Amino acid sequence: MITDIVELGKRARKAAYQIGQLETERKNGILKAMAEAIVQNSSEILKANQKDLQGAEGLMSNFVDRLTLTEERIKAMAEGLKQVAQLQDPIGNVDKAWVNAAGLRIAKRRVPLGVIGIIYEARPNVTVDAAALCFKSGNAVILRGGKEALRSNLKLAEILRGVLKKNKVDLNAIQIIEDTSHEVAAHFMELTDYLDVLIPRGSARLIKAVVNSAKVPVIETGAGNCHVYVDADSDKKMAADIVVNAKCQRPAVCNSMEKLLLHKEIAAEYLPYIAEKLKAYHVELRGDDKARQILGAEVKLATEEDWYTEYNDYILAIKVVDSIDEAIAHINKYNTKHSETIITNNYQRSQQFLDQIDAAAVYVNASTRFTDGFEYGFGAEIGISTQKLHARGPMGLEELTTTKYVVRGQGQIRK
Amino acid sequence: MITDIVELGKRARKAAYQIGQLETERKNGILKAMAEAIVQNSSEILKANQKDLQGAEGLMSNFVDRLTLTEERIKAMAEGLKQVAQLQDPIGNVDKAWVNAAGLRIAKRRVPLGVIGIIYEARPNVTVDAAALCFKSGNAVILRGGKEALRSNLKLAEILRGVLKKNKVDLNAIQIIEDTSHEVAAHFMELTDYLDVLIPRGSARLIKAVVNSAKVPVIETGAGNCHVYVDADSDKKMAADIVVNAKCQRPAVCNSMEKLLLHKEIAAEYLPYIAEKLKAYHVELRGDDKARQILGAEVKLATEEDWYTEYNDYILAIKVVDSIDEAIAHINKYNTKHSETIITNNYQRSQQFLDQIDAAAVYVNASTRFTDGFEYGFGAEIGISTQKLHARGPMGLEELTTTKYVVRGQGQIRK
Numbered sequence: 001m002i003t004d005i006v007e008l009g010k011r012a013r014k015a016a017y018q019i020g021q022l023e024t025e026r027k028n029g030i031l032k033a034m035a036e037a038i039v040q041n042s043s044e045i046l047k048a049n050q051k052d053l054q055g056a057e058g059l060m061s062n063f064v065d066r067l068t069l070t071e072e073r074i075k076a077m078a079e080g081l082k083q084v085a086q087l088q089d090p091i092g093n094v095d096k097a098w099v100n101a102a103g104l105r106i107a108k109r110r111v112p113l114g115v116i117g118i119i120y121e122a123r124p125n126v127t128v129d130a131a132a133l134c135f136k137s138g139n140a141v142i143l144r145g146g147k148e149a150l151r152s153n154l155k156l157a158e159i160l161r162g163v164l165k166k167n168k169v170d171l172n173a174i175q176i177i178e179d180t181s182h183e184v185a186a187h188f189m190e191l192t193d194y195l196d197v198l199i200p201r202g203s204a205r206l207i208k209a210v211v212n213s214a215k216v217p218v219i220e221t222g223a224g225n226c227h228v229y230v231d232a233d234s235d236k237k238m239a240a241d242i243v244v245n246a247k248c249q250r251p252a253v254c255n256s257m258e259k260l261l262l263h264k265e266i267a268a269e270y271l272p273y274i275a276e277k278l279k280a281y282h283v284e285l286r287g288d289d290k291a292r293q294i295l296g297a298e299v300k301l302a303t304e305e306d307w308y309t310e311y312n313d314y315i316l317a318i319k320v321v322d323s324i325d326e327a328i329a330h331i332n333k334y335n336t337k338h339s340e341t342i343i344t345n346n347y348q349r350s351q352q353f354l355d356q357i358d359a360a361a362v363y364v365n366a367s368t369r370f371t372d373g374f375e376y377g378f379g380a381e382i383g384i385s386t387q388k389l390h391a392r393g394p395m396g397l398e399e400l401t402t403t404k405y406v407v408r409g410q411g412q413i414r415k
Numbered sequence: 416m417i418t419d420i421v422e423l424g425k426r427a428r429k430a431a432y433q434i435g436q437l438e439t440e441r442k443n444g445i446l447k448a449m450a451e452a453i454v455q456n457s458s459e460i461l462k463a464n465q466k467d468l469q470g471a472e473g474l475m476s477n478f479v480d481r482l483t484l485t486e487e488r489i490k491a492m493a494e495g496l497k498q499v500a501q502l503q504d505p506i507g508n509v510d511k512a513w514v515n516a517a518g519l520r521i522a523k524r525r526v527p528l529g530v531i532g533i534i535y536e537a538r539p540n541v542t543v544d545a546a547a548l549c550f551k552s553g554n555a556v557i558l559r560g561g562k563e564a565l566r567s568n569l570k571l572a573e574i575l576r577g578v579l580k581k582n583k584v585d586l587n588a589i590q591i592i593e594d595t596s597h598e599v600a601a602h603f604m605e606l607t608d609y610l611d612v613l614i615p616r617g618s619a620r621l622i623k624a625v626v627n628s629a630k631v632p633v634i635e636t637g638a639g640n641c642h643v644y645v646d647a648d649s650d651k652k653m654a655a656d657i658v659v660n661a662k663c664q665r666p667a668v669c670n671s672m673e674k675l676l677l678h679k680e681i682a683a684e685y686l687p688y689i690a691e692k693l694k695a696y697h698v699e700l701r702g703d704d705k706a707r708q709i710l711g712a713e714v715k716l717a718t719e720e721d722w723y724t725e726y727n728d729y730i731l732a733i734k735v736v737d738s739i740d741e742a743i744a745h746i747n748k749y750n751t752k753h754s755e756t757i758i759t760n761n762y763q764r765s766q767q768f769l770d771q772i773d774a775a776a777v778y779v780n781a782s783t784r785f786t787d788g789f790e791y792g793f794g795a796e797i798g799i800s801t802q803k804l805h806a807r808g809p810m811g812l813e814e815l816t817t818t819k820y821v822v823r824g825q826g827q828i829r830k
Contacts, residue, residue, distance in 0.1 A: 017747065017771070022768060022770065037430050100785075100790060100791060100792050101790075101792065102785065103777075104781055104785060113803050126805060192626075197803070211607075212630070215626075215806045219631075219804075238826040241826065241828055242826065244828075245828035246828075281482065308737065332432065354433070354821045356436065358432070358529070359817060360820060360821070361819065361820040362819060362821055363519075363822045363824060363827050364823050365823070365824040366519055366822060366824030367828045367829050369828070370829055375515060375829065377515050388528050388529060388611050388817040389611070389612055389719065389805040392818055393819070402803040402807050403807055404773075404776065404777060404807065405775060405776040405777070405807075405808050407776060407777065407778045407779070407781070408765075408778075409777050409780045409781030410780055410781075410782040411650070411656065411780050411781070412782060413656055413660035413781075413782045413784070414660055414664055414782050414784035
């Protein structure tokens with residue numbers, strides 16, 4: 001067991017210099033070989049997972065479901081590796097280039113971040129997914145998964161590392177922290193000399209804990225208290241379709257809708273129509289006084305806490321507003337800066353909403369559910385950043401890179 | 416005295432929403448009015464500065480020099496404000512835009528970061544400079560300067576805020592922390608709900624302290640242990656000119672050179688020639704064994720600590736290497752990821768150096784002194800980032816912004 005986390009960091013740093021220089025074709029070949037190796041060793045993976053599952057007996061069914069691997073899920077992991085192999089490699093791309101006053105040729109070139117730490121819960125698929133994205137973007141990765149999935153994670157990492165070794169690539173490009181104690185995790189989050197960034201993936205609780213404890217720069221992902229605002233001038237059916245999709249298509253995810261705001265002029269007409277459609281999904285409605293006047297007193301009164309809450313469930317809180325200004329002020333106060341939508345046919349108000357809402361993604365006449373790396377066409381996603389530094393919104397391969405200025409001169413000195 | 420730092424944060428957040436929406440022309444007009452106001456009130460500024468200087472009696476002359484304001488320095492501040500007014504406004508620029516598979520029109524638009532905290536030492540000019548750059552990029556700023564400059568800073572902020580008020584702009588777009596106690600500073604660095612980023616400006620000690628204490632995301636700036644590597648195939652005069660420029664033009668700044676590496680084949684020929692030129696500047700040389708064999712035993716032996724040290728002074732440590740690989744490994748081990756140069760006529764080795772060196776800026780045949788926002792043509796600089804997240808290298812106005820995805824649909828829902 002490696003408990004010397006500094007040693008782990010040193011190895012990762014060393015590996016990072018090697019894999020940061022690998023050609024795209026070589027990386028793609030290795031990713032495809034990893035896909036094959038995962039499938040070929042599926043019985044071993046399932047055996048390790050079985051042991052993890054025995055240890056998880058008695059835990060919540062959701063938890064056990066996420067921990068469980070099957071032949072099919074292993075195939076999906078392999079498919080994911082092949083898809084990452086097909087993505088465009090951002091490394092070496094030049095964002096911009098110019099000649100300065102002294103005649104220097106300056107190019108801003110995409111390079112790997114270096115060493116990325118991922119902290120996640122008991123989901124073995126994250127091990128493969130995160131390793132693939134970090135590897136393709138030329139980064140070494142150190143993975144710290146939940147202790148309940150340790151055996152599965154170690155087996156998966158062993159297979160991936162085996163492929164690296166066979167291809168004469170430093171196998172420490174992918175490392176797992178075997179000691180899942182809190183002490184080691186705390187040490188890991190302070191490893192500023194060897195870790196360039198930490199990305200927590202999982203529940204709001206996990207992410208908050210990492211943000212609070214880490215000294216290494218963190219990219220915060222995931223929290224989504226998303227709103228839909230229905231303007232006075234709007235299409236009723238479009239509003240209902242988008243609300244139903246944003247709330248019910250997959251309520252547990254961060255880009256699902258949690259709050260509905262409606263302009264007072266159309267609330268009495270739209271609300272019963274929308275509520276009727278939500279009934280089919282057994283959505284629990286909560287509302288402010290005006291919404292309850294329309295929908296009836298059986299609708300629970302929404303509390304101040306409701307406006308802050310990300311339900312991740314079939315619950316929707318509704319507020320009737322006097323103006324778009326009130327809607328925008330409410331959203332900017334309570335939102336988590338994730339995704340917000342206006343339904344409107346009015347040009348000025350569409351612009352006002354796009355301009356004034358503070359969020360990673362702002363929509364006109366579309367579902368909040370589109371905030372996603374795959375939907376945006378990135379082909380992959382390591383998470384959705386809700387912070388403003390470095391990356392905001394869906395993070396694909398490019399967000400796992402940084403830049404360096406590459407400058408060519410002919411002997412210039414500074415005057 | 417406002418010691419309620421949360422209140423300060425709330426006011427800044429409110430102001431940020433207003434100034435994030437200001438048109439460019441309006442911001443430029445205000446910046447020009449600020450320039451005028453600074454000059455018009457120069458006698459008041461000098462009076463406040465005089466009180467600060469009385470308090471600083473007996474302190475180091477460098478320190479007092481940086482604290483001192485004169486008519487001329489006030490004019491330079493005003494000039495700086497006018498220059499910022501002339502810079503291109505990054506807000507609203509679209510980095511990229513595309514249509515996704517569902518027909519959504521997605522644009523990645525530049526928006527302000529929100530609220531920026533600046534922590535700096537007793538240099539009143541930073542007050543005006545940072546306020547101008549944050550204002551032009553649509554951000555509210557909270558300034559926490561050194562206590563020795565408090566009266567000067569308060570007077571300057573009063574003048575700038577007066578101009579905001581006169582122009583009906585929320586004057587809390589620019590705020591100064593009046594209570595310069597450590598307790599308030601500590602609280603300020605943990606203000607995650609109201610501060611989007613903290614930028615420390617000043618000594619390595621200050622920056623390290625902020626990085627260690629802050630919970631708010633920090634952009635690390637400034638440390639520069641910069642190297643020049645002279646290849647076997649290179650121009651001797653160009654090498655000497657660049658070394659002299661990089662070391663001596665302004666040794667106290669972060670992009671000046673601290674270490675010289677030379678290939679063993681040319682060391683015996685080049686070193687005495689370069690040393691002769693450095694003599695004119697009384698540069699103290701330190702060297703490894705091979706360098707001392709060439710230059711003589713009067714040259715001090717460079718210790719392990721030397722290779723890590725940023726002298727910021729007329730001191731240079733010299734190492735003779737067997738190969739470019741040894742040079743690159745040495746630089747990547749000891750550097751602070753700031754600026755590194757190779758002097759070479761060889762194509763392959765120029766490429767190898769540019770590819771393999773891990774730094775914000777990598778040069779071929781040019782002085783490290785060029786790593787600078789003005790030299791790069793950004794027209795301004797809030798600092799030079801030596802970290803990899805968000806921004807790397809010289810930071811101009813664009814680095815004080817983030818992006819948001821602005822998405823226009825026609826009723827799309829997710830399948």
